[in-house]
Amino acid sequence: MTREERLLAAVIDAVDTLVDDFDLIDFLHTLCDRCVELLDVSAVGVMLEDPGGELQLIAASDEHTRLLEIFALQHDEGPCVECHRSGILRLNIDLTSPAETGTFPVFAARGRESGFVTTHALPMRLRDTVIGALNLFDTRRQNLSPADARVAQALADVATIAILQHRTAAHANQQRAQMHAALKSRIAIEQAKGILAERWSVSVDDAFDALRRHARSHRLGLTLVCRQLIDGQLATNAIDRP
Incomplete structure (x- = not known):
């Protein structure tokens, strides 16, 4: 399957959110898989905002990443946490650089212990609404190319639209129920x-x-x-x- 075909498959996955039995967890784990395949990164994590406005880890591509993202939430620091608050993406963060990780040194140290040296945080945002963040990790000192950065943000945007579309189709209490069920x-x-x-x-x-x-x-x-x-x-x- 070509890169274009895999990107189209990711869009089709998003369209599937319009069905009644949409499984949010499976959709976001599939998003993680698509990101790993398309962007040549080592791992991916997805955090979403719960009805109370707090970030929750919903999906991760592997166990090490899941534990790292939980660590970020427990210590309330890290690029994904900051990205959710600001709505601004950060790319090519060198986890070994004190200058680049000055606002999240504890997370950076834990990330290095997990074998990662580079990370990227992309907002899951539609206009002024930020519902979460997508975190990419790499065990290699490797930057995203401008083209890959556009693909990464496109995947985050598609996922955001899919989730918001599904929420819009439901009543407010069903939105809360969806997050609670997730x-x-x-x-x-x-x-x-x-x-x-x-x-x-x-x-x-x-x-x-x-x-x-x-x-x-x-x-x-x-x-x-x-x-x-x-x-x-x-x-x-x-x-x-x-």
Whole structure:
């Protein structure tokens, strides 16, 4: 599949948010995958604003990134946190540079411990409305080209429009319910990942990939599959091992 075809697939994923059974978690994890593929970065994280205006981690491309983004929220610092507040993108941040990481030194140190040396933060924004931020990480000292930066912001914009479109189509209390359900889904997904990783003695990332493949091959929601595993309705041996 060419780069243009993968970019078109990302747009088609966004159009799918118009259906009734839209799965926000799966959509944003797919966004992470598209960013890794299209932008040649090592990892991606997505944070969204909850109804109270607080940032929440909703999706990440791997376990190391998920833990790093949670760390950023716990310490209320990092490029993604700042990007959400200002609505301004920051590209090619050198995590080894004190000058570039002066406002988030603790996060920068944790990022380096996780193996990352470069990061980028892009606002998920439509006009004056900022609903979150997209964080890109790289283990290499490698800048985004101007073309890649435009693609990255385009992906963030498409995701933002998709989420806002879905919210607009629903009542205000359904918006709150969507975010509440997404947070509950995240908990169920983390539990299911842990259960499968322990039973199989594999990494959390491998367990998560297996759960996503099972959900897609059976045309089931990712959250539903995870809850079935937790409740004992889905046997471990029914899932293809990585």
